[in-house]
Amino acid sequence: MKKGLIISFEGPDGAGKTTVLEHLLPLLREKTDRNIITTREPGGVEIAEKIRDVILDVNHTSMDDKTELLLYMAARRQHYVERVLPALSEGKVVLIDRFIDSSVAYQGAGRGLDTEVISWLNDFATDSRKPDLTLYFDVDSETGLARIAKNAEREINRLDLEKLDMHQRVRQGYLELAEQETDRIVTIDASQNLDAVVASAAVEILKSLEAEA
Ligand code: TYD
Numbered sequence: 001m002k003k004g005l006i007i008s009f010e011g012p013d014g015a016g017k018t019t020v021l022e023h024l025l026p027l028l029r030e031k032t033d034r035n036i037i038t039t040r041e042p043g044g045v046e047i048a049e050k051i052r053d054v055i056l057d058v059n060h061t062s063m064d065d066k067t068e069l070l071l072y073m074a075a076r077r078q079h080y081v082e083r084v085l086p087a088l089s090e091g092k093v094v095l096i097d098r099f100i101d102s103s104v105a106y107q108g109a110g111r112g113l114d115t116e117v118i119s120w121l122n123d124f125a126t127d128s129r130k131p132d133l134t135l136y137f138d139v140d141s142e143t144g145l146a147r148i149a150k151n152a153e154r155e156i157n158r159l160d161l162e163k164l165d166m167h168q169r170v171r172q173g174y175l176e177l178a179e180q181e182t183d184r185i186v187t188i189d190a191s192q193n194l195d196a197v198v199a200s201a202a203v204e205i206l207k208s209l210e211a212e213a
Pocket of ligand 1: 012013014018041042056072097098099100102103104106107157159160
């Protein structure tokens, strides 16, 4: 049996990674016989979806930053144990819409919480398992926010209501991470059109699947 793999999708709000993931899946299934599943954070399993509702509720304006961080971590742990680990043990490729780097970018760079504490908590939540590949979809904050504003179907969550400077810090956090962890993180220019972004993502994923073969 082939080794299970984690491939995470990261990026600031409005980068389009969720749409890219939807378009990518049928394409990948055509090109590889690996068993691929998709999931998301926060959420993906019942308990974590409930935690997600608490975190993203637009009425929860009084939520403390550390409370927010710990809730993301609680959701991460439950999702990891219940959904990711069983899939990995069956040799599946797990595509996750957001994972450990979101906490570093949003709660670290965005909210200003200590990134060493966040890394420690990430390790605690995932037993130190890092993604085998991370696709970072990069887009500037103005473009990202304009896309969110244009997409009427997208449900607006508490994080979407943050101001431009928070979004800019988040992007900066991602750019720094991508610079530090070049062996795992590949940056994709998400300002291109959807087809081009999907194609670039497919190339990177197929490359990493071939490297495992
Ligand atoms: P979601 O609707 O999934 O946004 P998107 O479609 O942009 O992925 O909402 C997830 C929000 O939670 C998003 O604004 C990023 C934020 N988030 C964090 O702040 N920290 C985290 O650890 C994770 C996983 C998500």
